[in-house]
Amino acid sequence: MAIHVITHPLVQHKLGLMRAFGISTKSFRELCSEVGTLLTYEATKNIPLEDNEITSWDGNKLNVQHIKGKKITVVPILRAGLGMMDGVMQLLPAAKVSVVGLQRNEETLEPIPYFEKLVGNIEQRLSLVIDPMLATGGSMIATIDMLKKAGCKEIKVIVLVAAPEGVEKTLAAHPDVEIFTAAVDSHLNEKGYIVPGLGDAGDKIFGTV
Numbered sequence: 001m002a003i004h005v006i007t008h009p010l011v012q013h014k015l016g017l018m019r020a021f022g023i024s025t026k027s028f029r030e031l032c033s034e035v036g037t038l039l040t041y042e043a044t045k046n047i048p049l050e051d052n053e054i055t056s057w058d059g060n061k062l063n064v065q066h067i068k069g070k071k072i073t074v075v076p077i078l079r080a081g082l083g084m085m086d087g088v089m090q091l092l093p094a095a096k097v098s099v100v101g102l103q104r105n106e107e108t109l110e111p112i113p114y115f116e117k118l119v120g121n122i123e124q125r126l127s128l129v130i131d132p133m134l135a136t137g138g139s140m141i142a143t144i145d146m147l148k149k150a151g152c153k154e155i156k157v158i159v160l161v162a163a164p165e166g167v168e169k170t171l172a173a174h175p176d177v178e179i180f181t182a183a184v185d186s187h188l189n190e191k192g193y194i195v196p197g198l199g200d201a202g203d204k205i206f207g208t209v
């Protein structure tokens with residue numbers, strides 16, 4: 001199974017705080033970023049290392065390890081993915097950022113792409129796609145389609161909350177992708193919102209209604 005539910009107490013505690021009615025924009029944003037950091041730590045735990053010779057503090061040669069290859073591109077899905085950016089970049093401060101914009105049509109629930117700016121050499125990079133919500137899976141599948149079309153071969157997904165329907169659809173479309181999440185919730189409601197979920201994450205992060 002390529003779904004990893006991160007049950008670490010800090011993740012579960014912070015996610016619980018995010019679910020509360022009437023949470024302030026400030027608190028929601030801070031928690032989104034903090035859970036983003038913790039999930040990134042988990043999602044990167046198996047990335048390959050290689051030896052690297054340095055001159056150490058005493059002037060001697062020393063073999064240390066560093067991350068192998070062209071490294072990582074972080075891929076926030078606009079808008080709500082931006083709410084996780086600060087937290088993710090805290091652990092990956094040198095990562096290149098590829099931005100994609102998708103807006104779900106509220107009636108059909110189909111994702112409408114409106115922006116795509118990917119970094120170069122993406123075929124040599126691990127893409128870490130970030131978005132707080134994986135609901136029907138439409139936005140995530142469209143994003144992974146874009147990344148693969150550009151040549152990306154390795155993709156991991158980090159979401160705060162997922163619906164079972166979205167997980168199943170994403171893994172059916174892209175079985176090679178790994179999903180890291182703090183929770184797989186109960187189901188989608190008739191409007192395509194995750195139950196219990198977080199409500200509209202984009203609106204909560206940006207303070208829109």
Ligand SMILES: O=P(O)(O)OC[C@H]1O[C@H](OP(=O)(O)OP(=O)(O)O)[C@H](O)[C@@H]1O
Nearest residue numbers: 078079080103104135136137138139202
């Ligand atoms: O799995 P799906 O059914 O595609 O739904 C999930 C998407 O919906 C939300 O974004 P939204 O389209 O509301 O845009 P926003 O981030 O600009 O608010 C969310 O942040 C995901 O991107």
Ligand SMILES: O=c1cc[nH]c(=O)[nH]1
Nearest residue numbers: 135193194199200201
């Ligand atoms: O539950 C959901 C589903 C899509 N987008 C959100 O922000 N929340």
Ligand SMILES: [Mg+2]
Nearest residue numbers: 200201202203
């Ligand atoms: Mg939204």
